Amino acid sequence: MKQCSPFSIIKNCYNCEKKFNLLNEKIYCNMCGKLFCIYCLNNYLNDFKIIKVCNKCIIKYNEENKNKDENINYYEKIINEKNNLINKLSKKIIKKNMVDKSTQTI
């Protein structure tokens, strides 16, 4: 992540370059840390409407999350396959043990 610009020095919106004043509040993006006006910073990261991010960051965030979901599905698939294999193996082992025990007793 890039270093945040000093809050008080920045006087214009990073996106539309509108000057900040009492009516045009400066808000910083929670992802890139750049300062935007209220018109340019109107995306929220989650449904609770707490974390505000700029237009570029919301696109980046959505793309990354989409990839994450795909990765999770991919890993879940692998884990499921592994579990199936383990189940099969453990059934085999139990059978083998039973055979071993039966041969021991004889």
Ligand SMILES: [Zn+2]
């Ligand atoms: Zn702006």
Ligand SMILES: [Zn+2]
């Ligand atoms: Zn941003």
